[in-house]
Amino acid sequence: MNRYRYRSNEPVAQWWIAPQRKLNNNLSVTNRILRLHLCIESLFFLQNHYFDNVTHLVVGELNGNFFESIIKHVNCLRIKYLDVSSMKEENSKISSLLPYTRNITYLRINLNQLSHQQFAYLKECSGIKCLDISASQHRFDRNNIFVIANMFPNLEHLIINTGDLRDVPILQTYLPRLRSLTFPPGISIFSDGYEEKLFDHNLREKSQFLFQRETNSITVWIDQAALQDSYWRKGKTTTSSSSERATNRSWLTKTIEKLSSLFK
Amino acid sequence: MSVSKLESLPNEILVDIFEKYLNGVDIIKAFDFQLNRRFDALVAQCERLRFDFVRCHKDDFHFCIGLFPAYIDKIEELALSEQNTPGQIHAFLSFYPSFATFKRLRKLYFHVNVEAVQPALAYNALRSLSNTALDTLSIKIIKIQDLYRSDNAIVEIFSMKTLKKLTIACDGYKMNWNVLNGGSSNIEYLTIRNISCQSQDLTYIFRCASGLKYLDIDLSFDTLFRNYQSESSSKHPLTRMSMLHTAIFNIYGNDQTTHSQLEPYFQCMPSLHRLEIKLYGRLSDFSVWETLLQTSLPSLAYFTLEMTTVYLTDSNMSSILESIQSPF
Numbered sequence: 272m273n274r275y276r277y278r279s280n281e282p283v284a285q286w287w288i289a290p291q292r293k294l295n296n297n298l299s300v301t302n303r304i305l306r307l308h309l310c311i312e313s314l315f316f317l318q319n320h321y322f323d324n325v326t327h328l329v330v331g332e333l334n335g336n337f338f339e340s341i342i343k344h345v346n347c348l349r350i351k352y353l354d355v356s357s358m359k360e361e362n363s364k365i366s367s368l369l370p371y372t373r374n375i376t377y378l379r380i381n382l383n384q385l386s387h388q389q390f391a392y393l394k395e396c397s398g399i400k401c402l403d404i405s406a407s408q409h410r411f412d413r414n415n416i417f418v419i420a421n422m423f424p425n426l427e428h429l430i431i432n433t434g435d436l437r438d439v440p441i442l443q444t445y446l447p448r449l450r451s452l453t454f455p456p457g458i459s460i461f462s463d464g465y466e467e468k469l470f471d472h473n474l475r476e477k478s479q480f481l482f483q484r485e486t487n488s489i490t491v492w493i494d495q496a497a498l499q500d501s502y503w504r505k506g507k508t509t510t511s512s513s514s515e516r517a518t519n520r521s522w523l524t525k526t527i528e529k530l531s532s533l534f535k
Numbered sequence: 536m537s538v539s540k541l542e543s544l545p546n547e548i549l550v551d552i553f554e555k556y557l558n559g560v561d562i563i564k565a566f567d568f569q570l571n572r573r574f575d576a577l578v579a580q581c582e583r584l585r586f587d588f589v590r591c592h593k594d595d596f597h598f599c600i601g602l603f604p605a606y607i608d609k610i611e612e613l614a615l616s617e618q619n620t621p622g623q624i625h626a627f628l629s630f631y632p633s634f635a636t637f638k639r640l641r642k643l644y645f646h647v648n649v650e651a652v653q654p655a656l657a658y659n660a661l662r663s664l665s666n667t668a669l670d671t672l673s674i675k676i677i678k679i680q681d682l683y684r685s686d687n688a689i690v691e692i693f694s695m696k697t698l699k700k701l702t703i704a705c706d707g708y709k710m711n712w713n714v715l716n717g718g719s720s721n722i723e724y725l726t727i728r729n730i731s732c733q734s735q736d737l738t739y740i741f742r743c744a745s746g747l748k749y750l751d752i753d754l755s756f757d758t759l760f761r762n763y764q765s766e767s768s769s770k771h772p773l774t775r776m777s778m779l780h781t782a783i784f785n786i787y788g789n790d791q792t793t794h795s796q797l798e799p800y801f802q803c804m805p806s807l808h809r810l811e812i813k814l815y816g817r818l819s820d821f822s823v824w825e826t827l828l829q830t831s832l833p834s835l836a837y838f839t840l841e842m843t844t845v846y847l848t849d850s851n852m853s854s855i856l857e858s859i860q861s862p863f
Binding site for chain 2: 427428448450451453481482483490491492493494495497
């Protein structure tokens with residue numbers, strides 16, 4: 272029984288299992304929990320349990336002790352879905368967690384959290400089929416695509432958060448296995464059903480590809496024709512702020528330099 | 536030790552691998568008229584194939600669909616979905632509007648968004664299912680309310696003679712379950728998700744599918760319907776579910792008499808071996824559940840209760856935990 276959350280994105284803060292059946296190491300093992308959302312406050316309840324069958328793990332924050340607790344109390348090899356996008360810590364903490372979760376197929380991470388430190392690991396971990404970098408807005412230009420393609424060569428599904436879609440067609444060159452692309456619609460809230468239908472109608476007018484629109488995203492099934500659609504050339508839906516652009520640029524320059532040195 | 540190559544395996548094993556373990560999409564893409572005559576002959580020799588198009592590459596989908604006529608009588612399993620692949624169902628149904636074309640089809644996973652296809656196309660495809668010999672059907676229908684006579688489409692699925700396992704999910708559809716009244720179903724394993732079902736609707740489901748062995752269903756318990764339920768129950772006596780061994784009830788609503796409303800249904804389940812209850816509303820006194828299970832379900836061996844604690848204070852939380860720690 273867990274303290275049920277009022278919002279779906281809140282981490283678990285309290286935990287009980289009744290009746291408790293403990294093993295020799297005094298840990299109570301459960302294989303019924305498939306999804307966990309952890310933060311620093313979760314550290315206390317982790318102490319007495321071992322989560323053997325977690326396939327979805329969302330990590331909020333990570334300090335030294337917490338990282339060790341996750342390794343000790345969660346069977347990381349079963350994890351298929353890992354979300355570290357709300358972690359505020361520096362890249363090295365994420366880098367230390369990633370090698371333990373080597374069977375992940377879905378990674379949700381901020382673009383600026385990807386670093387050269389993870390390159391070696393991610394290159395080996397070719398099982399990642401879906402990358403979600405939509406937690407915060409980012410640039411999506413040739414250089415970013417180059418970095419992503421090098422880290423995730425087998426990517427099949429990509430979820431981005433950018434208003435500038437002009438470089439989407441080059442995905443065909445860098446990510447030939449890509450099957451779907453999800454991007455924001457450029458409108459945060461539709462006031463009513465009519466506005467939604469009008470948006471869909473206008474998008475159909477502007478593009479040739481079929482799409483699936485959810486509340487905050489549009490998904491396109493990718494093929495050569497979809498990537499060559501004229502929509503992408505005029506597809507600037509929103510504009511990122513100048514500070515964001517500057518941050519992205521400095522991160523990108525550093526990462527490309529590091530990647531280049533690794534190739535040498 | 537030398538490394539064995541796929542080509543060094545005998546024909547019988549390769550055919551076995553193709554038939555039982557590989558996705559038809561991969562077989563066509565990798566081998567069929569791509570490698571050599573031996574492999575072409577082996578693919579042609581296969582008697583059954585399965586095609587899984589879920590999240591597949593668009594080029595692979597169109598490539599396979601183009602070659603489908605050559606394999607149509609061999610396809611035993613088919614998975615089609617619009618999840619991350621918008622337009623897949625419309626494209627498929629444009630080529631194959633009826634599933635009756637697939638004579639050997641036994642398993643189907645079909646995830647359709649009615650908004651994204653022509654409703655008539657989706658309706659005809661659903662109706663064509665009754666002309667197949669499917670034994671397992673997993674179907675997810677988004678915006679089913681856009682379909683003309685959507686309840687009838689579901690009734691026809693329930694009435695399929697060969698169907699043993701059915702999973703049906705919608706996006707919060709309000710179904711009128713009494714349309715099942717008078718129908719008959721051979722379904723043994725039934726899962727229903729996100730289709731509104733009041734406790735009294737179980738009467739119709741039990742009467743229609745009396746041979747159920749496994750039931751996993753979302754149930755709403757609302758005080759507004761309680762009186763209606765007692766009237767309805769008196770009109771329609773409950774069917775005895777002597778085969779039912781596993782029941783999973785996902786219970787929504789805050790009606791404190793949930794346990795007593797379920798009691799007559801429990802009494803119709805003499806062989807129930809495993810019961811899982813997931814409560815998404817308020818928990819009434821746990822001891823009443825204990826009594827209910829002891830008096831109504833003599834064969835019960837496994838019981839799981841999951842509940843939300845949104846409505847609990849820390850003090851009554853500890854008292855509930857204490858009561859659950861009992862040896863019962």
